[in-house]
Amino acid sequence: MATHGDGYHNQVPNLHESITIRPVTYAVVAMAHPWPPPKWRIFILRSTPKGSPHRRPGGLLKVIGAIFASVVAILLVVAPASQATSPSPTPSPSITTFQNNISGFLRDDARAPIPNVTITARSGDFEGTAKSAANGSWSIGVPVQGTYEIELDESTLPEGIKLAEGQENPRNVTFSQTSNLSVIFAFGEGIVVQQQDFGQNLLNRLVAGLSFGLLLALASVGLSLIFGTTGLTNFAHGEMVTLGAVLVFAFNAIGLPFWLALILSLLGGGLFGYVQDAGLWKPLRRRGTGLVPMMIVSIGLALAVRYVIQFYFGGATQQLPYAQSAEIQLGPVSISPNNLWSLIISAVVIALIGIILLKTRLGKATRAVADNPALAAASGIDVDSVIRIVWVTGGMLASLGGILWAYYRPGVTFDMGSQILLLIFAGVTLGGLGTVFGALIGSIIVGIFVELTTVFGLAADLKYVGALFIMIVVLLFRPQGILGRRERVG
Numbered sequence: 055m056a057t058h059g060d061g062y063h064n065q066v067p068n069l070h071e072s073i074t075i076r077p078v079t080y081a082v083v084a085m086a087h088p089w090p091p092p093k094w095r096i097f098i099l100r101s102t103p104k105g106s107p108h109r110r111p112g113g114l115l116k117v118i119g120a121i122f123a124s125v126v127a128i129l130l131v132v133a134p135a136s137q138a139t140s141p142s143p144t145p146s147p148s149i150t151t152f153q154n155n156i157s158g159f160l161r162d163d164a165r166a167p168i169p170n171v172t173i174t175a176r177s178g179d180f181e182g183t184a185k186s187a188a189n190g191s192w193s194i195g196v197p198v199q200g201t202y203e204i205e206l207d208e209s210t211l212p213e214g215i216k217l218a219e220g221q222e223n224p225r226n227v228t229f230s231q232t233s234n235l236s237v238i239f240a241f242g243e244g245i246v247v248q249q250q251d252f253g254q255n256l257l258n259r260l261v262a263g264l265s266f267g268l269l270l271a272l273a274s275v276g277l278s279l280i281f282g283t284t285g286l287t288n289f290a291h292g293e294m295v296t297l298g299a300v301l302v303f304a305f306n307a308i309g310l311p312f313w314l315a316l317i318l319s320l321l322g323g324g325l326f327g328y329v330q331d332a333g334l335w336k337p338l339r340r341r342g343t344g345l346v347p348m349m350i351v352s353i354g355l356a357l358a359v360r361y362v363i364q365f366y367f368g369g370a371t372q373q374l375p376y377a378q379s380a381e382i383q384l385g386p387v388s389i390s391p392n393n394l395w396s397l398i399i400s401a402v403v404i405a406l407i408g409i410i411l412l413k414t415r416l417g418k419a420t421r422a423v424a425d426n427p428a429l430a431a432a433s434g435i436d437v438d439s440v441i442r443i444v445w446v447t448g449g450m451l452a453s454l455g456g457i458l459w460a461y462y463r464p465g466v467t468f469d470m471g472s473q474i475l476l477l478i479f480a481g482v483t484l485g486g487l488g489t490v491f492g493a494l495i496g497s498i499i500v501g502i503f504v505e506l507t508t509v510f511g512l513a514a515d516l517k518y519v520g521a522l523f524i525m526i527v528v529l530l531f532r533p534q535g536i537l538g539r540r541e542r543v544g
Contacts, residue, residue, distance in 0.1 A: 153370070156202060156227065156235045157193035159380065160186045162215055163242035167191075172207040185210075191378065199229035204237055215241055233370040234465075252509075258388050259505045265393045266462060267481075267501020268400030270474065272455035274481040274493040275407060276448030282424035282488035283444050286335065287349045290356040291452060291478065293363070295471030298323050298453025299460035300367050302374055312375050319457065320450050327449025330355075331442055356472070364468035371465040374457075378464070392461040400458065403451070404494060411490060420444060424488060477504070477518065480525045486538025495536055500525070 156175055160168040167190030175182045175194045182194040196202060205224035208217060217223055218240035229235050277291045301322045305315035334355070338348055379391045411417035422430040423440045431437045452471075459474065460466045481500045485492025500521045507517045529535070 152195035152197050153372075154197070154199050154229065154233045154235075155193050155195045156204065156237055157191065157378070158237040158239070159378075160190040160192065160239060161241070168212065168215060168241070170210065172210045174205045174207070175202045176205070177202045189380070199233070201226055201228045206239055217241060234373050254386065254388075256506070256509050257386055259509050260502060261387050261389055261397075262393060263502035263505030264498065265389075265397040265400070265501075266505060267498035268404065269396055269455050269458040269462060270477055270481050270501050271404055271494045271497035272400055272451045272458070273474075273478045274485075274497045275404065275490050276451035276455075277478055278482050278485075278488060278490050278493035279420070279424075279444045280448050281482070282490070283420065283427070283441050284335065284339070285345050286352065287345070289349065289352045289475070290330070290359060291448075292471035292473075292475035293356050293359040294323060294326060294449055294452035295456035295459065295474070295478075296360070296363060296468065297326055297471075298456030299374065299466045299470060300363055300456075300468070301453070302457055302460070303372050303466050304367075306375060316457065320453050323449040323451075323453025323456075324446040325449070327445040327447075327452075328442065330449075331445040335445075336438065336441075360469060360472065367466075367468050369468060371467050373465055374460050377461060392464070396458040396462060399454075403454065407447075407451075408491070408494075416440075416443065477521060480522055484525045484528055484535055486535030489535070489537045492535055492537035496525075 158173075160171055162168055167186075167188065169186050169188045169190065171186045171192075173184055173186070173192050173194065175196060177196070177200060180197060182196060184192045184194045186192040203224050203226055206217070208223070211217075221240050223239070225237075227235055227237055273291065273295050276294075277288060280286060280288055280291075298319050301319035302315050305318050306312060310318070334351070335348070338351070377392070381388050381390045382394075384394075411421060419430070419435050419440050420443075422433070422435055423437050427437050430440075456471060459470060463470070477500055478497070481497030482493045483496070484499060485494065485496025503524055504517045504521045507520045512520055532538075
């Protein structure tokens with residue numbers, strides 16, 4: 055306290071007192087000029103707690119704005135992607151011009167390809183022609199969807215091969231909610247219905263279910279990591295799956311090499327996860343927003359992203375490069391090359407994620423944050439950085455799962471991620487919420503069950519319902535999931 059005579063003793067407050075307004079401390083300091091007369095100047099000094107320097111939010115907002123502007127610029131560049139044409143097995147001059155195409159494979163009774171056969175498509179003033187390639191594939195680009203007359207030139211068939219009796223030629227075909235229309239021509243004895251051995255069919259469906267389950271696991275592991283570290287049930291995860299396939303198609307449509315389109319798509323998925331956390335989820339966490347409101351925000355985000363993708367991509371089904379491939383025989387198993395590659399890639403990536411979580415410092419930090427964020431922070435772990443890395447990793451895994459899902463279906467649509475979102479949630483819930491290896495096991499069970507249901511007579515349209523039903527049954531007897539921990543609620 056400063057005084058200048060008894061007259062000022064009771065008038066001047068204790069100016070060196072600190073006025074604390076959490077979380078910022080303000081100090082009032084008084085300075086006096088020599089007497090007379092007294093002149094007081096008050097300075098208010100603002101300070102922040104040690105180790106937490108005050109930073110204006112403008113810098114972060116500028117960074118987020120720059121990232122968002124870059125993403126919008128990329129979307130504007132690739133906006134014509136919905137009007138571009140996805141490559142098909144057989145190059146044709148018309149394919150590079152039109153987004154819709156009519157295609158097929160020519161094979162004889164022995165399943166051998168029939169090359170150099172001329173096929174013509176006509177509609178109004180349009181006429182397009184293609185020749186079958188060495189693997190029997192052919193494709194004709196057409197300007198608009200509608201009804202076309204398809205004619206196979208029988209004079210170009212190899213000697214000894216003819217169309218099956220009753221095979222209509224020429225024939226009319228019509229597009230139906232797809233940009234790729236497949237046409238089959240039967241040769242020799244025509245289409246013969248063969249009774250496949252039950253054991254053989256069971257084995258093929260089991261392998262297909264394993265492939266499907268592993269690609270589900272890629273998305274489920276990312277979702278489980280995010281839930282484990284933040285507690286957020288992210289309904290926008292399906293759009294992260296869609297984004298991977300859409301970016302591959304878009305980058306390939308603007309002429310980038312296929313391998314580069316794959317890499318950029320994975321990076322784009324990781325960037326989307328980063329932007330989500332930096333621009334939305336981290337600010338909400340700092341504000342203390344509850345998990346239920348954040349879940350509702352994720353639903354709104356999912357709808358917004360889905361229809362932004364539809365606006366630029368369109369509502370048609372597009373095909374990625376090399377989407378059409380004939381099945382190959384590996385011993386007793388019949389499988390398409392795309393499903394085989396999907397199985398291998400998924401298994402390798404999930405194995406790498408498991409090694410990282412178990413053997414590296416980052417993995418141990420991630421598991422510590424998932425187990426107890428407060429204790430992890432007290433131990434010196436940067437919780438926000440770990441969560442940011444988890445979001446980037448989850449985005450990349452979801453993008454990879456979306457690419458493989460586009461080949462498994464096959465086809466790319468604006469809502470393809472939302473179509474399997476419930477199966478992803480089923481895998482995570484069945485294995486145990488927040489457990490990575492539980493998500494892996496749960497997804498494999500869901501994938502195998504989906505494929506095996508058709509073997510035992512369940513209608514194909516109900517196979518996804520069956521997977522959700524088995525999840526409900528398991529949770530009735532083990533609510534915490536297969537690998538989840540039993541916890542007391544309330």
